[in-house]
Amino acid sequence: MDSCKYIIIGNSSAAIGCIEGIRTLDKDGSIIVLSTEKYQAYSRPLISYLLEGLTTEKHMLLRDHSFYKNNKVDFRPETEVVAIDAGKKTVKLADGTTIGYEKLLNATGSRPFVPPMGGLDTMPEYFTFLTLDSAKALEKAINKKSHVLIIGAGLIGMKCAEGIADRVADVTIVEMAPRCLPTNLEEDGSAIIQKQMEVHNVHFILGDSVKQFTPDFPKGNPAQTGTGKSPLGGTALTNNGKTLTFDVLVCAVGVRPNTQLIEGAGGKVEKGIVIDENCKTTLPDIWAAGDCVLSYDISADMNRILALLPNAYMQGESAGINMAGGTKPYTKALPMNSAGFFGLHMVSAGSYTGKCIDAGKPAVKAHGDIPASAAEYRKFWIDNDQLKGFIIIGDVKRSGIYTSIIREKIPLSTIDFDAIKDEPQLLAFSRQKRDKILSAKDDTPATSWNFAIQ
Amino acid sequence: MKRVYVNEEWCLACHLCEYNCAFANSGMKDMVKALKGKKIYPRIQVEVGTDENSRAISFAVSCRHCEEPLCVKACITGALHLEDGVICSDKDKCVGCYTCILSCPYGCIMPSEEGNVIQKCELCTKNENGTPACVQGCPNKAIVFEDRGVPSAEQAAVEDAENEDSGE
Numbered sequence: 052m053d054s055c056k057y058i059i060i061g062n063s064s065a066a067i068g069c070i071e072g073i074r075t076l077d078k079d080g081s082i083i084v085l086s087t088e089k090y091q092a093y094s095r096p097l098i099s100y101l102l103e104g105l106t107t108e109k110h111m112l113l114r115d116h117s118f119y120k121n122n123k124v125d126f127r128p129e130t131e132v133v134a135i136d137a138g139k140k141t142v143k144l145a146d147g148t149t150i151g152y153e154k155l156l157n158a159t160g161s162r163p164f165v166p167p168m169g170g171l172d173t174m175p176e177y178f179t180f181l182t183l184d185s186a187k188a189l190e191k192a193i194n195k196k197s198h199v200l201i202i203g204a205g206l207i208g209m210k211c212a213e214g215i216a217d218r219v220a221d222v223t224i225v226e227m228a229p230r231c232l233p234t235n236l237e238e239d240g241s242a243i244i245q246k247q248m249e250v251h252n253v254h255f256i257l258g259d260s261v262k263q264f265t266p267d268f269p270k271g272n273p274a275q276t277g278t279g280k281s282p283l284g285g286t287a288l289t290n291n292g293k294t295l296t297f298d299v300l301v302c303a304v305g306v307r308p309n310t311q312l313i314e315g316a317g318g319k320v321e322k323g324i325v326i327d328e329n330c331k332t333t334l335p336d337i338w339a340a341g342d343c344v345l346s347y348d349i350s351a352d353m354n355r356i357l358a359l360l361p362n363a364y365m366q367g368e369s370a371g372i373n374m375a376g377g378t379k380p381y382t383k384a385l386p387m388n389s390a391g392f393f394g395l396h397m398v399s400a401g402s403y404t405g406k407c408i409d410a411g412k413p414a415v416k417a418h419g420d421i422p423a424s425a426a427e428y429r430k431f432w433i434d435n436d437q438l439k440g441f442i443i444i445g446d447v448k449r450s451g452i453y454t455s456i457i458r459e460k461i462p463l464s465t466i467d468f469d470a471i472k473d474e475p476q477l478l479a480f481s482r483q484k485r486d487k488i489l490s491a492k493d494d495t496p497a498t499s500w501n502f503a504i505q
Numbered sequence: 506m507k508r509v510y511v512n513e514e515w516c517l518a519c520h521l522c523e524y525n526c527a528f529a530n531s532g533m534k535d536m537v538k539a540l541k542g543k544k545i546y547p548r549i550q551v552e553v554g555t556d557e558n559s560r561a562i563s564f565a566v567s568c569r570h571c572e573e574p575l576c577v578k579a580c581i582t583g584a585l586h587l588e589d590g591v592i593c594s595d596k597d598k599c600v601g602c603y604t605c606i607l608s609c610p611y612g613c614i615m616p617s618e619e620g621n622v623i624q625k626c627e628l629c630t631k632n633e634n635g636t637p638a639c640v641q642g643c644p645n646k647a648i649v650f651e652d653r654g655v656p657s658a659e660q661a662a663v664e665d666a667e668n669e670d671s672g673e
Contacts, residue, residue: 068578096581100600105621106582110598113583361579361604368578387579389604394620398607447603449612451575458610470554475612477566478554482513488611489511489564491653 054151055081055125057374058142060132060312061158062086063095064360065341065367067113069156070122072371072379079123080375083150085130085142090183091116096360098186099214111183135316137334154336154374157313157324158367161306161342161358168202170264175274176283177300180211192283192299193219200287200297202261204231206390208303209244212253213392222253223295225287229258235388235399236442240428243444247395256293263288264300306358308343321345323356328380330370338374340366346384350401350439350457357384383458386440389447398450399442401457405434410472431472436462449475506590506657507650509549509628509637511564516551516647518563522639523547526567529629529638546618548626549639549648565648567639568592568613568626572656576605576614576625584622590657593627 057073059066062084070082093111100106119126131145135157141149163179165171178189189211193199197219201208204226212222224231230241231248245255264287267280274282281298288294308323319325319333323345330338341363345354362384369381389398412427428444431453438456452475456466471479477488486492527545528536549567556562574592577585584598585605599622605614606623617624628650629637640650 094582096602097600105600106598111582360581361575361608364578387604387607389602389607391601391603396603398603400607447606448615449609450607451605451609451614452612454607455610467557476552476554477564477611478552478562482556485511485513485564488569489513489566491508491510491655 052141052149052151055083056153057082057156058150058152058154059084059156059158060135060142061156061160061341062088062090062092062126062128063158063160063341064092064113064363065158065160065370066156067092067118068364068367068369069158069338069340069371069374070124072368072373073375074122074371076372076375076377081125082123083125083127083152084119085132085144085150086126086128087131088182088184089128091119091126091128093183094360095181095183096210098180098183099210101183102186102190102211102214102218108183132312135312135334135337137316137318137337140336152336155338156367156370156374157332157337157339157343158341158363159309159312159343161308163302164305164307165302166304168261168264170266171302173269174264174266174283174285174300175268175270177302180207180301180303181306186214189215189299189301196220197281197298198284198296199223199299199301200225200295201301201303203303203305204228204255204257205234205303205305206232206388207306208301209248209392210390211301211303212248213251216251216253216393219299223256223297224253225256225259225261225289225295227258227260231255231257232397236397237403237430240397240430240442240444243428244392244395244397247392251393256289256295259289259291259293261287261295262290306342308356308358310343313337313339313343321354326366328382329373329378330366330381331373338370340370347382348385348402349383349460350385351404355386357386359387361387385454385458387454395444396447397442397444398447399440400450400454401432401438401440403430403432403440403442405432405439407432408472429472433463436464438463438468451475452477452479506570506655507628507652508570508655509567509626509640510649510651510653511566512647512649513562513564515645516563516565517645518551518553519644520551521642521644522549522565522648523551525638525642526626529632529634530624532632546615546624548613548615548624550615565639566611566613569611570626570628570657575608575610579604579608587657588630591628591630592625593631594623594625596622599623 092113097111132142134143199222201224204224266285268274284298310320313324314320324339332339342358346357369379372379387400408431410429430442432440467479526547526549528539531539533539551565553563582598584595601621614625
């Protein structure tokens with residue numbers, strides 16, 4: 052039987068973090084990476100940028116071509132793991148073979164969640180826009196005349212819309228919530244982003260959902276040419292009685308963590324895989340990281356799924372160092388999103404709880420009703436002398452200073468927060484803290500006072 | 506590893522470091538042609554204000570080149586990376602998502618002039634100046650380029666491994 056010291060199931064950011072974490076302590080221990088996809092580790096969030104022409108497949112790779120070789124990693128693409136035997140310390144592959152391990156990382160990520168919708172199973176094909184292959188398939192299906200229907204106005208649906216807007220006739224997004232980006236923004240912020248999208252040919256049907264899909268050519272029935280109908284198209288009837296005609300359908304409602312392997316092996320799973328602060332599961336010698344786990348959100352003091360790339364990397368790194376015999380707890384996870392929509396940037400971090408402080412300026416009506424790109428939207432949430440969260444749309448410069456105030460739970464009474472609501476600056480901190488940051492004047496090096504990992 | 510450090514009480518708020526930075530990274534030979542009449546996009550920025558006693562203060566802020574850089578760990582494209590401890594950005598990989606701007610605790614990463622990618626201090630390792638132009642041009646030694654015993658990320662990793670070997 053094949054065996055190795057470390058097995059990593061999955062090949063995205065958490066896996067990269069794990070490999071780099073292991074190699075800080077163990078330069079030679081054998082590592083096998085098992086991936087269902089055929090690609091070298093690439094950045095999933097970049098698939099919309101790829102369709103928009105802002106990156107290339109080559110530039111999407113998270114590390115260069117020599118990464119696996121340089122790190123002595125045995126990378127096995129298109130290899131599906133069907134079970135983990137935590138007792139025997141083996142994984143079973145889809146082809147029936149087994150591989151033994153000493154330490155294992157489950158970095159299986161998430162899969163698209165497609166809610167039940169009438170007639171969806173009769174559609175010949177729809178797209179989920181989560182992987183490079185799904186993006187390539189969507190790219191093949193669209194053309195300048197396509198009317199695209201996207202279900203879901205979360206980040207995936209919205210970035211998908213931006214990615215293809217200039218390559219199709221129009222895009223319509225149906226969202227059950229009464230606004231776009233409902234988990235990322237508040238009402239007024241959603242309205243700003245919505246307008247930005249609308250001037251770029253993206254239309255919204257909000258507070259509604261699809262009741263029934265009717266395909267032009269039902270699944271299994273070959274599309275007929277010359278009928279004027281499109282092979283993957285159809286109509287969607289919404290609960291509010293609207294009928295939408297489309298050529299291409301994208302379902303981007305959300306994702307669900309891939310917890311099956313850990314669950315099957317007897318590990319504790321709630322909404323995601325339960326891990327401790329060293330990213331270890333309840334199973335012996337098995338760690339987990341990334342979209343598949345339940346993270347402890349320090350801004351909300353609760354466990355939640357944080358399907359975010361930086362979080363995945365840092366959990367993977369923590370797991371890797373722990374797997375190699377070191378200790379590096381990851382205890383500073385929090386929600387963090389940064390995204391641009393046709394040049395208008397939005398950043399958010401933490402939780403929107405406590406007292407809301409609006410530091411924004413009234414909307415500028417630059418062109419008709421369209422917000423200028425310098426729209427000043429700044430909101431902060433403060434609770435019990437701590438910054439809990441913020442949203443900025445427009446000028447996002449130096450916003451990491453706010454993120455660090457949340458992450459490090461810096462008491463607001465110890466800094467001049469009023470002075471930096473409009474513009475984040477290190478001026479708000481005490482001279483002592485500035486000396487530490489800027490002059491390394493302290494017992495501890497300046498550059499380590501507020502890392503996510505210590 | 507040598508980094509740029511600040512002597513806050515010596516800063517005159519003259520902003521020369523910002524101009525020298527913009528010039529060094531302009532790729533041009535003539536400072537007047539490079540900067541005259543243009544809005545500059547320096548990678549170092551001078552903060553000016555007052556302290557809790559209303560005393561005027563100023564200091565220059567540029568990338569700390571952290572041993573454990575949050576920006577590199579958070580980068581969604583792999584554009585941010587370490588080269589001998591210096592945090593560098595690959596413009597061809599960057600898509601300008603600004604996740605690093607949201608991650609840097611010191612506010613030291615900024616959009617480039619074109620706005621489609623980010624830029625940051627790379628200690629003048631990638632331009633013809635070779636050593637930090639901001640420090641060279643500072644008239645009052647308010648910023649200095651020194652090794653204060655903070656290891657680079659690579660040195661830190663080697664030291665960790667050595668500590669591990671000696672059973673500490």
